[in-house]
Amino acid sequence: MSMFVFTEEQQLLRKAVREFVEAEIAPHAKRWDEENHCPIELFPELGRLGMIGTFVPECYGGVGMGYIERVICLEELARHSAGLAITIMAHQLCMGGILLFGSEEQKQKYLPDMATGKKVGALSLTEAIGGSNFMGQQSTGMQQDGKWLLNGRKCFITNAHLADVDLWTVVTGKNARGRSVLTAFLMDKDTQGRMPGRAEHKLGMRSSNTGDISCVNVELDESHILEKEGSGAKIALSTIQEVGRAGMSAICLGILRGCLEESLEFSKERMIYGKPLHKLINIQFSLAENRLDYESARLLTYRAAGMKDAGEPCAGEFALAKYAATEGAIRAAKRTIDLMGGYGVINEYPVGRFLRDALTGSTAGGTSDVLKVVIAAESLK
Amino acid sequence: MELKIAVCIKSVPDPAYYDKITIDAKTKCLTRKGVPSIIGKGDKVALEQALKLKEKYGGKVTVIGMAPPEARFEMKETLAMGADEALLLSDRLFAGADTLATAYTLAQGLKKMGSFDLVLTGTESADGATAQVPAQLGECLSMAHLWNVKQFSLLSDNEIQATVGLEHAVAEYIVCLPAVLGIARDAGKPRYITASGIKAANCKTCKVMGNAELQAEENRLGETGSPTWPGDITIPSMKRQGRVLEGSPDVIVEALTAALRVAGINIQRKAV
Amino acid sequence: MAKLERGSYKGIWVIAEIQNKSIHSVSLELLSKARELKQQNCLHEPVTAVLLGENPDAYTGILSEAGAEAVIIAQHPALEIFQNETYALVLQGLIEERRPAVVLMGATAMGSDLAPTLGAKLQTGVAAHCVDLRLNEKEDLVAVVPAFGGKVLGDILCPECRPQMATVRPGILAKPVCYRKAACKVEQYNPAEALKKDSGRVKAVSFIPEEMKGVSLEEAEVVIAGGFGAASHEMWELVEQLAEVTGGAVGCTRPPLDAGVRQRRTDDWDKW
Numbered sequence: 001m002s003m004f005v006f007t008e009e010q011q012l013l014r015k016a017v018r019e020f021v022e023a024e025i026a027p028h029a030k031r032w033d034e035e036n037h038c039p040i041e042l043f044p045e046l047g048r049l050g051m052i053g054t055f056v057p058e059c060y061g062g063v064g065m066g067y068i069e070r071v072i073c074l075e076e077l078a079r080h081s082a083g084l085a086i087t088i089m090a091h092q093l094c095m096g097g098i099l100l101f102g103s104e105e106q107k108q109k110y111l112p113d114m115a116t117g118k119k120v121g122a123l124s125l126t127e128a129i130g131g132s133n134f135m136g137q138q139s140t141g142m143q144q145d146g147k148w149l150l151n152g153r154k155c156f157i158t159n160a161h162l163a164d165v166d167l168w169t170v171v172t173g174k175n176a177r178g179r180s181v182l183t184a185f186l187m188d189k190d191t192q193g194r195m196p197g198r199a200e201h202k203l204g205m206r207s208s209n210t211g212d213i214s215c216v217n218v219e220l221d222e223s224h225i226l227e228k229e230g231s232g233a234k235i236a237l238s239t240i241q242e243v244g245r246a247g248m249s250a251i252c253l254g255i256l257r258g259c260l261e262e263s264l265e266f267s268k269e270r271m272i273y274g275k276p277l278h279k280l281i282n283i284q285f286s287l288a289e290n291r292l293d294y295e296s297a298r299l300l301t302y303r304a305a306g307m308k309d310a311g312e313p314c315a316g317e318f319a320l321a322k323y324a325a326t327e328g329a330i331r332a333a334k335r336t337i338d339l340m341g342g343y344g345v346i347n348e349y350p351v352g353r354f355l356r357d358a359l360t361g362s363t364a365g366g367t368s369d370v371l372k373v374v375i376a377a378e379s380l381k
Numbered sequence: 382m383e384l385k386i387a388v389c390i391k392s393v394p395d396p397a398y399y400d401k402i403t404i405d406a407k408t409k410c411l412t413r414k415g416v417p418s419i420i421g422k423g424d425k426v427a428l429e430q431a432l433k434l435k436e437k438y439g440g441k442v443t444v445i446g447m448a449p450p451e452a453r454f455e456m457k458e459t460l461a462m463g464a465d466e467a468l469l470l471s472d473r474l475f476a477g478a479d480t481l482a483t484a485y486t487l488a489q490g491l492k493k494m495g496s497f498d499l500v501l502t503g504t505e506s507a508d509g510a511t512a513q514v515p516a517q518l519g520e521c522l523s524m525a526h527l528w529n530v531k532q533f534s535l536l537s538d539n540e541i542q543a544t545v546g547l548e549h550a551v552a553e554y555i556v557c558l559p560a561v562l563g564i565a566r567d568a569g570k571p572r573y574i575t576a577s578g579i580k581a582a583n584c585k586t587c588k589v590m591g592n593a594e595l596q597a598e599e600n601r602l603g604e605t606g607s608p609t610w611p612g613d614i615t616i617p618s619m620k621r622q623g624r625v626l627e628g629s630p631d632v633i634v635e636a637l638t639a640a641l642r643v644a645g646i647n648i649q650r651k652a653v
Numbered sequence: 654m655a656k657l658e659r660g661s662y663k664g665i666w667v668i669a670e671i672q673n674k675s676i677h678s679v680s681l682e683l684l685s686k687a688r689e690l691k692q693q694n695c696l697h698e699p700v701t702a703v704l705l706g707e708n709p710d711a712y713t714g715i716l717s718e719a720g721a722e723a724v725i726i727a728q729h730p731a732l733e734i735f736q737n738e739t740y741a742l743v744l745q746g747l748i749e750e751r752r753p754a755v756v757l758m759g760a761t762a763m764g765s766d767l768a769p770t771l772g773a774k775l776q777t778g779v780a781a782h783c784v785d786l787r788l789n790e791k792e793d794l795v796a797v798v799p800a801f802g803g804k805v806l807g808d809i810l811c812p813e814c815r816p817q818m819a820t821v822r823p824g825i826l827a828k829p830v831c832y833r834k835a836a837c838k839v840e841q842y843n844p845a846e847a848l849k850k851d852s853g854r855v856k857a858v859s860f861i862p863e864e865m866k867g868v869s870l871e872e873a874e875v876v877i878a879g880g881f882g883a884a885s886h887e888m889w890e891l892v893e894q895l896a897e898v899t900g901g902a903v904g905c906t907r908p909p910l911d912a913g914v915r916q917r918r919t920d921d922w923d924k925w
Contacts (some may be wrong), residue, residue, distance in 0.1 A: 008454065009579055012461055016574035050576025063576040073576075399804050480781070481773060509800055511781035513769035516737060520773030525854035526737065528766040542858070547762035548672065549869070552734060553858040560854070608778030612795060612808030646875050646899050 004299075006068075013069055017076040020049060029081040032207035033353050038087055039207065040120060040162050047117020051077065052088055056099060061112030066309035071250040071301060078254025079261075080350075082357040083207030085254060086364065089247030090158030090208075094121025094167045096243035097184065101227040101235050106186065110165055122163035123244075124154040124213050125236050131156065132370045134169070134236055135180055139215065141170035148172075148225075150185060150218040153197070158364070160211035161196045164189045168215065169232040182232025185224045193218035204356030242308055244365035245318040249301040252325035252361050255354050256294040259332035262351055263290050263339050270343075277339075286339045293328035300324050316378030323371040329358035382538055384440035386431045387491055388424070389502040389518065390459055392452040395419045396507055404614055418448075420455050423503030425462070425571035427564040430533075431501050432463045432572070438535070441465045443497070445490050447475055447483060453587055460582035461574045468494055472591035477604030480509075484517035485606065489597040490590065491522065497559055499541075504529045504563040515563030526561040527554055531568055659754075662815035664698025665691060666753040668744065669716055670763055671704070673862070676712050678872060679759030679823035681719035685830045686786060686821075687757065688720035694788045698754075699723040699838065703747065705740055707733040710839075717837035719829040724837060727844040734857035735763045739848060741770040746847035748775060753816050755794050757786070760820035768820045778811035779818040784825050794819065824870070868902040875901030884908040 006014070024042075032039055046052050054070040056062020063069070070092070078085035095114050098106055098121075113119040127137045139152020150170055154160075165186060172183040187194055197212030226235055264287060267278035277283050301324075304317035333355035337344030344351055362368055394402065398416040431442045444459040446452055447470040456467040470490045478486060491497060500522065505512035512528070519526025531551065533543035539558045544551050546565050556562075592602065600606060624640075626633045641648060665687040669680035680702070687700040699722030704712060706728070713724045727743050744767075748756065756771075758764035760782040772779035780796030784806070787795050794817040796809045811817040870876065877899060879892040889909055896903045 008457065009583065012454070012458060012574070012579050012582075013576055015458070016461065016576075016579065020573045048575060049573055050579075054576055063580060065576060065580065069576065394801070396801075399801050402801055402804060404805070479778060480769060481776070481778065484773065509781075511769075511779075511798075512765050513772070513779060513781050516766055516769040517773040520770060526770070527855070528737070529762060545762075550860060550862045552860045554736070555856045555858055557854045608772075608776070608811050608814035609780060610810045610812060612810050614805055614807040616804065617806050641899065646901070648898050 006072075009065075010068060010072060013065070014072050014076060017049075017051060017073050018079075020051075021076050021080050025077065025084065026080040029084075029207065030347070030350065030353070032081065033083060034206075034347075036201070036206050038162065038209045039084060040087070040209075042084070043117035043120060045117070046088065047115065052091065052117045053095070053111075053115025055092075056095060056111055056115040060099070060107055060115060062115040067246060067305040068302060068309055071246060071253070071305045074247055074250035075254040075257065078251040079257050080254075081207055082251050082255055082354075082361060083205045085251045086158060086205050086247075086361065087162075087208045089244070089251060090123060091121045091163075092247060093123040093239050093243050094163070094165055097123065097167050097226060097235050097239045098186070100238060101184070101231060102186075103227075105223075106226070110186070114165065119164040120159055120162045121165040121167065122157055122159040122213075123239060124157050124160075124166055124168045125240070126154060126156050128153065128155050132367065135182070135233065137169065137171060137180070137182070139168070139170040141172040141183055141185065146221075148185065148220045148222075150187075150193075150215040150220060153212060153214045155212045156200065156210055157213050158208055158210050160209060160213050161199055162209050166194065166213065167226065167235075169236050170215075172229060172232070181230050182236065183229050184226040184232040184235045185220055186226055187215075187218065187220060187224060191218055191220070202360055204353070204358070204360030206356075240365055241315040242318060245315075245322040245371075246301070246305055246308065248361055248365040249297065249304070249318065249321040249325040252322070252329040252358060253294070253297050253301050255329040255358050255361070256290075256297055256325065256332050258350065258354050259329070259336045260287075260290045260294045262349070262354075263287055263332075263336045266336075266340050266343070266349075270340075283339060286335050289335060290332045293324075293332045297321065297325035297328045316375060319366070319371045319374040319378070322365060323368055323375065326358065326362040327368055330355065330362060333358050382438055382440075384434055384438045384499060385443070385495065385497045386434060386440060387443045387445055387494070387497045387500045388428045388431045388459070388464065389487055389500065389514070390424045390428070390444050390446040390455065391421055391503070391506045391508075392418045392446060392448040392455045393421045393506055393508040404616060418452065418455060420458060421503055421507035422571070423505060423507065423564070423566045425503075426566055426568050427501040427503050427562075428459055428462060428464065429569055429571040430564050431499075433569075434499070434535075435463075440498075443468065443494055445487060445494065446470070447478070447486050447490070450589060453589060456587045457582055458574065460585045460587060461578040462572065463578060464585075466494075466585060467587040469587060469589045470591075470595065471589050472593075472595075472602075474592045474599060474602045477607065478602065479607035479609040480511050480513035480517055481608055482602055482604075482606035484514050484521045485601050486595075486597060486603075487514070487518055488521035489595055493590070493595060499558065500524065500561040502561065502563050504565055512563070515561055519561035522559075522561065524559050524561050525556045526563070527556060528563040529565045530562045531565045533562060659813075659815060662752045662754040664696065664701060664753045665755040665757065666701045666703055666748075666816070667721070668756065668758045668764070668767070669702045669704045669712070670759055670761060671706055671709065671712065672761070676715050677759055677761060677823070678829075679761060679764075679821065679826075681715070681829035682823070682826040683757045683759065683821060684716060684720035685828075686826050687755075688722075688830070688832070690755075690786065690788055694792055696792075701725060701753065703727070703744065705732045705743060705844070713837065713839050717835055718831050718833065720832055721837055722835065724839045725842050726839065727842045729844045729848060731848055731851070732844065734860050735767075736855055736857045737766050737770045738855045739851050740767050741774055742850050743844040743847045744771050745774045746844070747842060748816060754792075756816045756818045758818075758820045760822045764820045768818055772818050775816070775818075777814040777816060777818060778809075779820065780809035780811070781820055783809075783819050783821045786819060786821065786826075793817065824872070868896075868900065870902045870904055873902035875899050876904045877901045878904040878906070879909050880906045881908040 050063040051073045053062035058064040171180045173181040199211040270277040300321035304321045307314040394416045442464045444464040444467040529546045667683045670677040701723040702716040702721035783796040785797040796819040877896040
């Protein structure tokens with residue numbers, strides 16, 4: 001990507017996705033949020049349209065486009081339903097893990113159905129002890145009679161109750177320095193001993209499903225290991241850093257655009273002192289700040305995605321993008337509520353939902369403080 | 382049987398941005414600055430019908446449009462939707478065409494692309510909405526034509542039966558192929574464009590053709606070839622005589638019924 | 654484009670339309686408008702109504718009352734159900750023979766199809782879906798047409814081709830004036846010769862009237878309209894109820910239509 005210009009293909013993709021989202025997603029987003037409903041029934045259609053397997057190669061049933069195109073799809077979706085977008089994002093984490101580290105056989109087995117939305121994936125990494133401290137996780141995998149025996153409990157897992165394919169990381173030993181060795185396993189929904197637990201009642205992203213999954217004496221053979229024994233930490237890090245953060249940046253970018261567009265529309269329509277609201281200079285400041293938050297997050301996000309497409313290392317760039325997008329979205333949503341006055345807190349308007357979604361989104365894929373540590377480390381290199 | 386179908390597409394200003402259209406007080410010209418172009422919804426409905434026919438009978442769908450070169454983007458959109466090839470007629474000579482000159486130009490373009498069994502168009506465009514091009518295109522191509530076709534089916538290799546929407550009525554017609562059908566806006570929801578469709582469009586051709594290649598009669602093109610000439614344009618005042626009634630519901634009802642009676646409207650009490 | 658001596662084309666014609674066994678109100682509105690234009694501009698030729706169909710004789714009285722000073726009737730079994738090809742061929746023959754300066758039709762389903770077909774056959778201009786008509790100082794027709802969903806009104810002229818044609822939306826011009834016991838010359842025209850040219854490409858099979866619900870918008874004395882505030886099912890129900898008790902038709906702006914509470918009725922295609 002030349003940094004500031006989208007290709008004709010990318011513009012067309014955005015237009016096509018927007019048309020679909022405005023007609024089929026936007027009218028229902030408020031209800032899904034209120035009813036805590038994840039519209040997983042749309043997955044096959046979203047898959048058919050290419051909004052799920054965007055970056056998956058055609059030979060595995062995907063569209064064969066890149067990360068910029070993935071970000072475009074997620075941004076457009078999240079403009080109206082961040083909850084649905086994060087559902088796809090989490091599913092893509094699982095797909096990304098398989099795509100980057102899976103054997104040819106695993107790719108052929110899982111990706112075609114996942115890329116087309118026929119099957120739903122989850123990445124089960126976080127435990128009660130916290131997501132950032134993933135090396136401290138306590139789930140275990142032990143070898144017994146030529147099989148692996150998995151035990152443990154994961155929490156805050158997006159798609160916990162919906163996933164057909166579940167990517168788990170467990171501790172399978174200690175290295176010479178006494179640090180945990182993680183291994184990643186793929187398991188199907190109905191694997192004996194795998195049990196989704198409680199479903200969370202969240203502040204935001206309410207049209208996504210989040211919950212616990214437990215494994216009690218789950219028996220898996222070698223063929224379920226992703227890449228090889230001991231690759232778990234690498235798999236977790238690279239999916240979270242480059243697939244997860246890219247996705248969360250895109251989603252918050254969608255929320256940011258929602259704030260920008262809602263604030264512009266409201267300030268043109270709302271009359272105050274006999275004039276449109278936007279004639280007031282403090283309102284203009286808010287509009288300018290919304291624009292600035294959106295544009296800066298947009299540039300950072302698409303630059304990072306462009307680097308990913310070019311095969312360059314971009315963990316630091318995605319950390320920057322995610323920080324700017326999530327923090328910007330929280331600021332912009334709050335600012336837009338302030339701009340709208342009483343209307344801002346009325347749920348007829350989507351801005352309250354934007355704020356709840358933005359706050360919730362900042363916790364996924366690394367909190368802002370974790371991102372700052374990453375950014376600092378990248379800068380100090 | 383394989384069908385050769387052509388679909389005419391018009392690139393129009395997005396109706397969502399109509400409030401941005403202004404008239405330059407001096408030149409009396411419309412300024413469309415900042416108003417994006419889209420394919421009219423009705424044209425997409427026509428394209429959908431063509432794609433469905435192709436899926437059922439096999440064949441080829443060719444899209445044709447007459448617009449400035451920028452409309453290549455809209456033509457590409459039709460390829461992404463599933464059309465096989467596109468032709469954009471673009472030349473300064475075509476500018477300022479009324480419906481007759483437009484129909485003539487499109488007809489010449491279609492003749493250049495080969496022969497067709499069916500030519501589909503939207504019944505009316507989203508901007509001018511004259512609804513005249515389908516009939517005039519039929520006349521220019523010396524083909525049978527119908528207007529506001531709500532549904533149609535092939536009866537045989539060379540006949541179709543079509544249902545045409547009229548006011549409070551429908552009429553059934555049997556039409557010999559080749560024919561031009563103006564497809565009604567409610568004939569069926571157009572499909573969404575898929576990401577794979579967009580990728581596939583990269584391998585399809587969108588030809589841009591000027592009159593040097595088209596070789597149409599210059600005195601029948603554009604402004605020169607248009608019997609109708611535009612005169613003044615105005616923005617009509619849409620101000621309404623608003624009146625807000627205030628008070629308790631009883632008071633409002635009283636005032637409202639009184640106002641209606643004064644206006645000569647007789648309110649019948651409904652049997653409960 | 655054939656450029657003609659303007660002077661040899663004289664008078665105003667209205668192509669009248671029979672719907673549901675009576676003359677469509679827009680034909681009468683057009684006749685009164687034509688009389689008004691004739692008087693304002695001191696024209697000599699009689700305002701002429703043309704009526705095609707089977708058994709159209711019964712309608713001459715009402716046409717004359719609305720302003721027709723002459724009626725030309727073309728009677729033939731082939732003209733029983735409207736069909737663009739046959740109707741246009743008959744009218745083409747008549748117009749080329751008699752040379753009217755202005756030919757007007759209602760912008761009904763029939764007129765919107767017939768006018769452009771005829772315009773293309775005659776290679777002249779047609780202004781579509783007009784909301785007003787006048788003659789300028791050169792006695793040229795100035796037709797006012799809406800564009801961009803009514804956002805803009807534009808004048809359309811057809812200075813170099815004859816006849817000058819226009820279709821006008823029903824219910825927009827003033828209600829017809831009543832010219833009682835006016836003299837009216839009725840003439841039968843034999844369409845058989847013109848019909849020989851019909852290639853038979855389009856065959857009308859049947860005509861199926863749809864049941865009308867409530868009062869149609871263009872004939873209604875009272876219109877109850879809902880806007881943004883009525884874009885919910887509960888509110889829309891109230892609008893319908895009010896229309897029922899006032900004996901009025903319902904209308905709406907875009908929001909109720911977009912919200913899907915107001916189902917677009919089949920007769921809504923030409924309204925905005």
